[in-house]
Amino acid sequence: xxxxxxxxxxxxxxxxxxxxxxxxxxxxxxxxxxxxxxxxxxxxxxxxxxxxxxxxxxxxxxxxxxxxxxxxxxxxxxxxxxxxxxxxxxxxxxxxxxxxxxxxxxxxxxxxxxxxxxxxxxxxxxxxxxxxxxxxxxxxxxxxxxxxxxxxxxxxxxxxxxxxxxxxxxxxxxxxxxxxxxxxxxxxxxxx
Amino acid sequence: xxxxxxxxxxxxxxxxxxxxxxxxxxxxxxxxxxxxxxxxxxxxxxxxxxxxxxxxxxxxxxxxxxxxxxxxxxxxxxxxxxxxxxxxxxxxxxxxxxxxxxxxxxxxxxxxxxxxxxxxxxxxxxxxxxxxxxxxxxxxxxxxxxxxxxxxxxxxxxxxxxxxxxxxxxxxxxxxxxxxxxxxxxxxxxxx
DNA sequence: GCCGGTTCTTGTCCTAGTTCAATGGTCAGG
DNA sequence: CCTGACCATTGAACTAGGACAAGAACCGGC
Numbered sequence: 001x002x003x004x005x006x007x008x009x010x011x012x013x014x015x016x017x018x019x020x021x022x023x024x025x026x027x028x029x030x031x032x033x034x035x036x037x038x039x040x041x042x043x044x045x046x047x048x049x050x051x052x053x054x055x056x057x058x059x060x061x062x063x064x065x066x067x068x069x070x071x072x073x074x075x076x077x078x079x080x081x082x083x084x085x086x087x088x089x090x091x092x093x094x095x096x097x098x099x100x101x102x103x104x105x106x107x108x109x110x111x112x113x114x115x116x117x118x119x120x121x122x123x124x125x126x127x128x129x130x131x132x133x134x135x136x137x138x139x140x141x142x143x144x145x146x147x148x149x150x151x152x153x154x155x156x157x158x159x160x161x162x163x164x165x166x167x168x169x170x171x172x173x174x175x176x177x178x179x180x181x182x183x184x185x186x187x188x189x190x191x192x
Numbered sequence: 193x194x195x196x197x198x199x200x201x202x203x204x205x206x207x208x209x210x211x212x213x214x215x216x217x218x219x220x221x222x223x224x225x226x227x228x229x230x231x232x233x234x235x236x237x238x239x240x241x242x243x244x245x246x247x248x249x250x251x252x253x254x255x256x257x258x259x260x261x262x263x264x265x266x267x268x269x270x271x272x273x274x275x276x277x278x279x280x281x282x283x284x285x286x287x288x289x290x291x292x293x294x295x296x297x298x299x300x301x302x303x304x305x306x307x308x309x310x311x312x313x314x315x316x317x318x319x320x321x322x323x324x325x326x327x328x329x330x331x332x333x334x335x336x337x338x339x340x341x342x343x344x345x346x347x348x349x350x351x352x353x354x355x356x357x358x359x360x361x362x363x364x365x366x367x368x369x370x371x372x373x374x375x376x377x378x379x380x381x382x383x384x
Numbered sequence: 385g386c387c388g389g390t391t392c393t394t395g396t397c398c399t400a401g402t403t404c405a406a407t408g409g410t411c412a413g414g
Numbered sequence: 415c416c417t418g419a420c421c422a423t424t425g426a427a428c429t430a431g432g433a434c435a436a437g438a439a440c441c442g443g444c
Contacts, residue, residue: 060333062337062338066337068332068333068336070329070332070333081326082322082325082326083322083323083326083329086319086322115315119311119314122311122315122318123314126314126318126321127278129318129322129325130274130321131275132325133274133321133324133325133328134274136325136329136332137262137328140260140328140335141254141260143335143336143368144335144368145252145260146254147430148431167390167391167392168391168392169392176335176337177431178431179391179392179393180393180394180431180433180434181431182392183394184393184394187393187394340400359421359422361421361422369402370402370403371423372401372402372403372404372422372423373402375423375424376401376423376424378422378423379423385444386443387443388441388443389440389441389442390439391438391439391440391441392437392440393437393438393439394435394436394438395434395435395436396433396434396435397432397433398431398432398433398434399431399432399433400429400430400431401428401429401430401431402427402429402430403426403427404426404428405425405426406425407422408421408422409421409423410419410420410421411418411419411420411421412417412418412419412420413416413417413418413419414415
C-alpha cells in the first residue's frame with residue numbers, strides 16, 4: 001500500500017524509518033469510483049492526494065461553461081488545489097476521477113504534523129512544487145507560442161499513455177481547443 | 193540593504209538573528225544597468241535574485257523569433273530560472289533588466305549552505321514557489337479561456353504599476369498577442 | 385441483440401486575432 | 415535644432431480556430 005509512495009519520497013529525500021512511519025501513519029487510504037468529484041468549485045480543498053492507481057483530472061470552468069483541464073494525474077502523481085489547501089480558502093477548481101482510483105491523502109493538519117515531526121519532507125514538497133512550476137511555465141509558453149499541431153504532437157510525446165486512457169475531448173480541453181478542432185488536427189496529421 | 197529582503201522573509205517564516213545573519217551573509221549585492229541580460233538561452237542559471245530596486249523581465253523565444261514574456265519582476269520579487277538553477281542544466285529563458293536594478297543574489301552553493309544552516313528557509317522557498325505555481329495556474333486558465341479585453345483589464349487590475357514602467361509591446365507579449373492588436377484593444381476600450 | 389447515450393468526424397460559415405505596410409510621435413545624442 | 419531609433423496607431427487583407435449542425439461509430443446495460 002505504501003511501497004509506491006515511499007519510493008516516490010525516497011527519490012527526493014532520504015529519511016529515517018521513524019520518519020517514514022510517521023509519514024505513512026498520517027496518510028489515509030481511499031478507494032474512489034470513477035466519475036467522482038474530490039473537489040468542486042467553491043469548496044475548500046482538504047487534501048493532497050497521491051495516486052496509487054487510476055486517473056484524475058483537475059479543471060476550471062469559465063463563465064460560458066467551457067472547461068479547461070489543468071492536469072491529468074495518473075499513478076505516482078499528486079493532485080490538490082494547493083492555493084485552497086494551504087490558505088483554506090474556497091477553490092476555483094474541480095477535481096474529478098476519470099477511472100476507479102486508489103489514493104493516499106494528507107489533510108492540512110496531517111501535513112503540518114508531518115513537517116513538524118519530519119522536517120526533511122519540507123524539501124520534498126518544495127522540489128515537487130518546483131518541478132510543477134517549471135513544467136507549467138513551459139506549457140504556458142507553448143500555449144501562447146506554438147501551433148495546434150505542435151501542441152498536440154508535444155502532448156503525445158510527453159504523455160504517451162494518456163490518450164489510451166481518456167476521451168479525446170478531454171485532451172482537446174487540455175490543449176485549449178474545441179473537440180471538433182482536435183479531430184481536424186488529427187485527420188490532417190494522418191493524411192500526411 | 194537587507195531590510196526589504198528580511199521583511200520579505202519574515203512574512204513567510206520566523207528565524208533567529210543568527211539565521212538571519214547567515215542568510216544575509218550568503219547574499220551578494222549587485223547593481224545592474226538597464227538592458228542587461230542576467231541570463232540568456234543556453235546558459236546555466238547561477239542565481240536566484242531578489243530585487244531591491246528596478247524592473248526585470250523573463251521571457252522565452254520560439255523558433256519564429258516571437259518573444260513570450262513570462263514575468264515582469266519588480267521590487268520585492270524574486271527572479272530565476274528555477275529548473276536551470278536547481279538541476280544546473282542549460283536554460284531556455286532570457287532574463288533581462290528593463291531599468292537600472294539593485295539586486296541580491298544567491299548562488300546554488302549559497303542556497304544549499306543556507307538550507308543546511310537554517311532549514312526553516314526551506315519553508316520560505318516552498319511557500320514562494322507555491323504562490324507562484326497557483327498564480328501561474330490561473331494565468332494559464334485565463335490565457336486559454338478568456339477574451340483579449342478581459343485579459344488586458346485583468347492585467348491592469350493585477351499589476352497597476354507595470355504599464356507606467358514598461359513599453360506597451362512588452363505587455364502585449366505578456367498577454368500573448370501582437371502589439372498592433374493590443375493597441376486596437378485599447379482604443380476599443382477608450383471609445384466606450 | 386437492441387437501445388440510449390456518449391464520443392468522434394466532417395462540412396459550412398463566422399470571428400478573433402495576425403501580418404504587413406504606412407504614418408506620426410517621442411526622445412536621446414550630436 | 416536636427417536626426418535616427420524606437421514606439422504606438424490605424425487600416426486592409428488574411429488565417430487559425432470556433433460554433434453549429436448532422437451523421438457515424440461505439441459502447442454498456444438490460
